[in-house]
Amino acid sequence: MGQPPLIDLHGITRTFGAFTALHGVTLQLPPGRTGLLGPNGAGKSTLLKILMGLIEPTSGSGRVLDQPLGGDRDSAANWRLRRLIGFMPEAEALVPGLTGIEYVGLAGELYGMSRRQSQRRAHEVLGYLGLEEARYRNVEEYSAGMKQRVKLAQALIHDPPVLLLDEPTSGLDPAGRDALLNLVRELGTDHGKSVILSTHLLADVQAVCEQVVILAGGVVRGQGTVEELCARRADRFKLRVQGEVAKFRDDLLGEGVTVLADNGHGELRVAVPAGWSNLAFFKLAGCNDVVIRALVRDDETLEELFLRTVNA
C-alpha cells in the first residue's frame, strides 16, 4: 500500500472579505522536503495557516497527514493536527526573560509533554542544535543564528513528523544560513522528517528541498521536483558573430529561436526551443556568410525561471 500523501488539497479557496488570498488551490505533496516558494502576497502565509488548522478554508477540502482540514481552530481535531506539526515562525516569537532551556521546555509543555519529559528533551534538542553551552542564557541575549536555532528547537521538541519552517534563514549571515539549512536537510534525510520550507529565497529551496511548489497571486503556478523545475529552464546562448548579422538574426527567428538581446555589434543573446542542436547555429551561419566568433551557454537561472513563472 502506498504512503498517503503528506498534504492533499482540493480546490482550497480562502477569502477575507472582498479579497481572495487563495484561489482553488489543488495540491498533493508526498512526504519529504518541499519548498513553498512565492513572492510577498502570494498566499503562502494563508496556506500555512490553513495547513495548521488555524483558519478554515472558505471552500474546498483537504487533509494533512490524513487529518481533515477545517473546523474551528480550537477544535480537538485541529489540536491533534498541530501536535503533528512543529512550526518555526518567521517572527521573533521568543519570550524575553526565559533561558533557552526554559523556553524550549515551555514549548514542550504547551505541546502536552510533562514537565520532566520536556526538560529532558529540551536538553537533548538544544545539544543537537549546538546550543548546549548557551542553554542557560536568556534568549534575548542570543545572536540571530542562535535565535533561529532555538526556534527550531522548540519546533522539534515533541518530535513531530512534519516541520513547517517560515523563512528560517531570515536575518542570518551566509555561514549561519548554511549551517541552519544543513541541519534542516539532515532532519529530512537522516531522521525522516517531512519539511515544508516557506520562503521567497530560491537558493534555500535548492539547498534543502526535493519538491517545489511555486505560489503566486493565490494560485499554484508550478509544482515538481527541483530537477523538473531546472529542466523547464529555457536554454539560452550568447553569440558573438561577424558578417550579415541582420539576415542571420531573421533566420534564427524563423527557426523558432527567440532573440532576447542584440547590442547591434554582433552580440546576441538567444533562447532556443526544446531539442535545438548547436550545429544549427553553424548551419545558419554558413548559409548567411556569418562567422561565429563565440558561442557560450547562458541558461536561464532558477531565479529567472521563478520570476517568469510567477509573472506568467
Place this chain on the structure above:
Amino acid sequence: MANPTDALLRYRPWRGNLRGPLNGSWAMARVALRLMFRRKLFWALYGLAALIFFFFFYGQYLVVWIQLQTANQTVSLAGLQVRAGDLTRFLDRLALNGSAHTFGNFIWFEGYIGMIVLALAGAVLVGNDFHHGSLPFYLAKPIGRWHYVLGKCLGAAAFVNLLTTIPALVLFVQAGLLYDWKSYYLEHGREFLGILGYGAILTVTLSLLLVATAVWVRRTVPLVMVWAGVFVLCRMLASFLVDGQRLDERWRLIDLWNDLYLVGLWCLGAEWDSVRPVDQPQPWEAAVVIGLVCAACLLYLRRRIQAVEIVQ
C-alpha cells in the same frame, strides 16, 4: 570505534503521551510567576508586602498579649512608659482582633501592593507577547485562545493569592490559636469563607483586568498610567464627588478598589454600616460593577486574540 559521546549529540526520536491543553495553561502560569519573581526591581515591593504581613501577624499577637497580660498597667516601649490602653488604641484602628475587618484590612493593604506589582509586571507577562511577537509561539501550539488567556490569568492569580489569600489564612489560623481555638474556628467560619471569597474576587478581577489592559497597551508606562487612572484617579474622583460634593453614594461605584473592598467585606460578614468612610453603596451594586468590568475584559480579549497574527 564510535565515541559514545557522539550519540548524545545526535538527534533522538521521542515517543510519549501528550496531555491536553490545560497542561499548557499551567506551564504558562508557572512561567509567569517565575518571570515576576526574577525581577529584582519588584523585590522591594515584595519586601513591603512581607512587612505588612509581619505587622499584622505581630500586631494580632501584641494586642492579645497586652489585653491578657497588662490590662491596666504601663509597659515600656522604646524606653518610655506607655499605658497599655493607649498602645492598643492605635492597633484597634486596624481591628487586629481576628474579626472580619482584620482580614479585610489586611487583604486591602496586600492587594494594593499586588496591584502595583501587576501594573509594573503586566508588560512582562502579556505585553511582550505582542510587542516581541511571542504570540505565534503560543497560539501555534495545540492550545486554544482561551487556554492562552487562562494561563496568563492563572499566573497573575497565583501571585495575587500568594500575597493576599494565603497570608490571610495564616492570620486566621494564628487568631484561632491566640484565642480559644475551638470556639474561634466554629464561630468564625464565615471569616474563613470570606477570606477565600475576597481573595477569589480580587484574583479574578485583577488578573482579567491585567491581561486585558496589557493586551491593549502592551508597554509598561501606558499600563501603569491606565491602572493609575482606574485605581487612583477614579478613587480620588469618587471621594471628591461623595465626600466633597455630597452627591449620591453610588458615585463611589466608579472606585473599583472600593467596590472590591465592599464585596470582600460582605463575604467576610462585616456589618455594612461599619465600613469606613460612611456613605457607601450597597455590596450588590459593587458586585454588579465588578461583574461588568470582568465581562468587558472578557469580551475585549475574545476579540483581540486572533489566530491570524500567528503567521505574518
